[in-house]
Amino acid sequence: MAKPSVLSGIQPTADSFHIGNYFGALRQWVSMQETHDCFYSVVDLHAITSEFDPKVLKKRTLTSFAQLLAVGIDTNKSTIFVQSQVPQHAQLAWVLSCFTGFGEAGRMTQFKDKTQKGGQERSSVGLFTYPILQAADILLYQAQSVPVGEDQRQHLELTRDLATRFNNQFGKTFIVPEAFIVKESAKILDLQDPSAKMSKSSPQGCVFILDEPEVVMKKFKTALTDSGKEIKYDPVNKPGVSNLLGIIKAITSEEMSLIESQFVNKGYGDLKTYTGELVVEKIIKPFREKTLSLLGNEKELSTLMTQGAQKAEKVAANTLRNVYEKVGF
Ligand code: TRP
Numbered sequence: 077m078a079k080p081s082v083l084s085g086i087q088p089t090a091d092s093f094h095i096g097n098y099f100g101a102l103r104q105w106v107s108m109q110e111t112h113d114c115f116y117s118v119v120d121l122h123a124i125t126s127e128f129d130p131k132v133l134k135k136r137t138l139t140s141f142a143q144l145l146a147v148g149i150d151t152n153k154s155t156i157f158v159q160s161q162v163p164q165h166a167q168l169a170w171v172l173s174c175f176t177g178f179g180e181a182g183r184m185t186q187f188k189d190k191t192q193k194g195g196q197e198r199s200s201v202g203l204f205t206y207p208i209l210q211a212a213d214i215l216l217y218q219a220q221s222v223p224v225g226e227d228q229r230q231h232l233e234l235t236r237d238l239a240t241r242f243n244n245q246f247g248k249t250f251i252v253p254e255a256f257i258v259k260e261s262a263k264i265l266d267l268q269d270p271s272a273k274m275s276k277s278s279p280q281g282c283v284f285i286l287d288e289p290e291v292v293m294k295k296f297k298t299a300l301t302d303s304g305k306e307i308k309y310d311p312v313n314k315p316g317v318s319n320l321l322g323i324i325k326a327i328t329s330e331e332m333s334l335i336e337s338q339f340v341n342k343g344y345g346d347l348k349t350y351t352g353e354l355v356v357e358k359i360i361k362p363f364r365e366k367t368l369s370l371l372g373n374e375k376e377l378s379t380l381m382t383q384g385a386q387k388a389e390k391v392a393a394n395t396l397r398n399v400y401e402k403v404g405f
Contacts, residue, residue, distance in 0.1 A: 082112040083219035085119040088136040092286035096264040096274035099326045106148040114154040115217045121159045125203040146366035161385035164392035168212035211235035216392040218251040246402040267299040270315035289356045296352030307339035320351045
């Protein structure tokens with residue numbers, strides 16, 4: 077039997093992915109390769125919905141693609157591609173936009189959040205229709221499962237609604253996908269502010285995969301910890317310490333009690349150093365080196381991109397052809 081299919085996407089909007097991206101999403105992408113037919117996309121079309129610089133975008137797209145390979149996405153198992161290289165995404169998005177209510181799109185909370193600062197007047201229409209493009213990403217590949225964070229739940233609901241609406245009107249055309257929401261427990265927090273999720277917008281508290289090992293150690297050594305000195309997992313009263321313990325657990329998969337027991341009679345400083353070294357050894361060094369070596373061979377990288385896009389386009393073209401016929405093109 078064919079494996080169930082999966083699609084997910086990540087925006088090339090940072091110079092490097094961070095360990096929160098890795099534990100919260102990319103690691104699941106890697107493991108799903110064994111059980112699913114996976115399509116993973118660097119969604120550069122989405123990346124131009126907010127302010128951007130073309131040169132920076134190009135570099136980030138390349139780096140993102142290299143990082144996906146470096147963390148273990150395998151082109152022999154999965155299809156990995158850059159969204160703008162597969163024209164069907166924009167084409168299907170247009171058709172779907174004609175099946176989306178204006179009010180329906182207007183209820184997307186992420187759009188409202190993202191426009192809160194600059195105001196809607198200064199936001200692009202592309203940012204408004206962003207979720208429709210995301211629906212096209214998913215529906216083109218007949219994905220059954222879409223691994224995403226909790227913040228994408230509403231976009232997945234819209235995708236399901238659009239698929240169902242289209243199917244009801246034209247007969248079965250799309251698989252109605254399920255969101256596969258990655259567990260909150262994998263959430264890594266800001267090292268400087270453990271009340272917030274780790275994010276590139278707070279670089280001092282964020283450990284980037286492309287950070288140099290010394291920089292990573294420094295970020296861990298200056299991590300904000302809590303009052304008291306006992307090292308135990310207690311996210312409410314000890315968010316800083318718990319975040320570090322959580323990072324250890326994310327890497328070693330040991331029981332928390334076992335991890336805690338290793339720090340009896342030790343201080344916060346020991347915990348920080350230990351966590352930093354573990355992250356450097358298990359994550360930063362291998363992924364960083366692999367990424368840099370891939371980026372050192374741009375020709376090879378661009379061949380992989382082209383091959384990925386061709387593989388993706390075969391599937392996407394099938395779906396789009398069907399859609400075009402059904403709507404009378
Ligand atoms: N909106 C997603 C995010 O910000 C990125 C994305 C674009 C995506 N297209 C997708 C995720 C399709 C899953 C499936 O995380």
